[in-house]
Every structure is written in C-alpha cells, then in structure tokens.
Amino acid sequence: MPEKIFHYCTIDTLEKILANKTIRFSRFDRMDDQTETDGLPEILKKKYFISCWVSDSKEKIPQWAMYAPRGVRIELPTKWYRKFPIPIAGTDQFQEKLALEDGNPAEKMFYPIPYFDWFSLGEKFFFMPPFDEYDRFITKVIYNENFTQLKQRYWKANEDGTSISLAHQAAPIKFKDDYWSFQDEVRFYLFAHCKHEDRHQLPNYIDLPIDAEALKQIKIRLYPNCTSEDWEAVKNLISDTFSTLDSNDIIEKSDLEGKYFPK
Numbered sequence: 001m002p003e004k005i006f007h008y009c010t011i012d013t014l015e016k017i018l019a020n021k022t023i024r025f026s027r028f029d030r031m032d033d034q035t036e037t038d039g040l041p042e043i044l045k046k047k048y049f050i051s052c053w054v055s056d057s058k059e060k061i062p063q064w065a066m067y068a069p070r071g072v073r074i075e076l077p078t079k080w081y082r083k084f085p086i087p088i089a090g091t092d093q094f095q096e097k098l099a100l101e102d103g104n105p106a107e108k109m110f111y112p113i114p115y116f117d118w119f120s121l122g123e124k125f126f127f128m129p130p131f132d133e134y135d136r137f138i139t140k141v142i143y144n145e146n147f148t149q150l151k152q153r154y155w156k157a158n159e160d161g162t163s164i165s166l167a168h169q170a171a172p173i174k175f176k177d178d179y180w181s182f183q184d185e186v187r188f189y190l191f192a193h194c195k196h197e198d199r200h201q202l203p204n205y206i207d208l209p210i211d212a213e214a215l216k217q218i219k220i221r222l223y224p225n226c227t228s229e230d231w232e233a234v235k236n237l238i239s240d241t242f243s244t245l246d247s248n249d250i251i252e253k254s255d256l257e258g259k260y261f262p263k
Helices: 011-020 042-047 060-068 145-154 180-183 196-201 229-239
Strands: 005-009 022-027 048-054 072-077 125-126 138-139 155-157 164-166 185-194 205-209 219-222
Touching: 005 011, 005 060, 011 022, 011 072, 011 229, 022 185, 042 048, 042 164, 042 185, 042 196, 060 072, 060 180, 185 196
Parallel strands: none
Antiparallel strands: 005 048, 005 072, 022 048, 022 205, 048 185, 072 219, 125 185, 138 185, 155 164
16 A cells, blocks of 8 residues: 555535544445446445545546546545554453454454444444454555456345345455546445344444544645635645644645646
8 A cells, every 4th residue: 555645625625624633434325436336235335434545646637627626635644544442341441452362353453433432323333343454444446347247256145135245345345447547546444234224324424533643744735726815725724723833834736737727
C-alpha cells in the first residue's frame, strides 16, 4: 500500500471532515457506480460500508471533473485511522491488542471506534471489527471487464438466500468494471452483521475518527484555476481547524493550473 492516499471532494465535504475530524463510510449500494453490485445478493450490497480514495499522487482530471470541479483533493497518510484499546475481561484495564497466540486469525484485530461505542451503534446490527488492516480493512481495487464473475468466485448463498458464506471478505467490493480503472482506487471498508430480515435497518453511513497526528499531516490541494474566494474560504477552514499550524504549509495549488479548466 502507498504511504499517502488522496480524496477528491467538495469544499463542503472538506468542511465537515475538518469540523468533525471523521471520515465517512457510505453503504455499498449507495455508490455512484451502480453496476458494481451486479450479481450480488441484496444482503451483501447493504453489508459493506466504504470510503474511497486514490493511490496515485499524480492529479487525475476525471476525478476533478466528477467529484471536485470546484473542490479539493485531500491528502492523508494511508493509516489515518485510530486504533482504540481493548478492555481486558473482568478488569478495568485496557490493552493495545488482544493477547492471542501467534497465527490466531484475530491476533491483529483492532477497533477504529472506542470499544464500548462500537457495540452501541445499533440494536439490529453490528460491525465486525477489522481482523487486519490489509484486505480486512484496506483493499486495492482490481479492474476487470469480468468483474462480476470474479466476485462470484468468493461467495455462496444458502438455498433461500438468507445467509452468505464468504471465502474472501473483501471480494464483493474489490473487483470493479475496467471502465473505472482511471480511479486507481484504494478502499477502506467495514462489514456489518445482521439478520436477513433486519437488513433494512442498516444505516446509510458510519463515521470513523481520524487520528490526531495523521490529521496534522493533511495537505489540501485546490481545484485547477480556483477563484480567490474559494482559496480564501479553504484557507480560513484550515486556520480554524489548525490554530497552531501555518495554513500555507497545508494548502496547495493544482499542478493543472493553467492546463485544465473545469466546466
């Protein structure tokens, strides 16, 4: 995985990220590519919650055009998320990770939300804490014209379609039509559990907190040929959030300045 990742979004979205210090994970069936859930049962479409980023540091014109024509590109460390301590059963003590033998599937499990908050998110569902960072929380998208068939290799439904067995948890959201290969996408994801009849109780999104030290490393690049008003608006947002940091060290001009004019 790259050390840095990039997200194209509106200035309004940037304002919410800086104000709340969170990253939003949206439900899989609400993604803009409506074909990528093709061939998946409904329950899998609703159980994944995703945050989409770009791995290539070179600016991408389609990303500006589609997601941020008058917006920004956010740069953060790939490990922008927090890992909260886990309570030790029967005590009031916490530990950084579970005390398990080497090779146990859960030895690298972590909670990106405080432990007790994690289990109070909803009554009809719960999110599986990531067992590992790579392919259990972060996955690099693979683009292929046969993306639907690739997904279907890794899951199997029971006869009435009310439950699913997965051979690879990331597979349903890892493969995408090669029409979208320009995105060069890295995805962060969470997997929800619920009864089949409660699938409609799943929320539209979940927000995860950003690590404070990672947030200090943020870089914000304005859209190509941005107006002075938008530049000042973003600069003020940065100053309001980072009172001890110089906004000039955070805000950047686009490399496409004078080369591309968003419509």
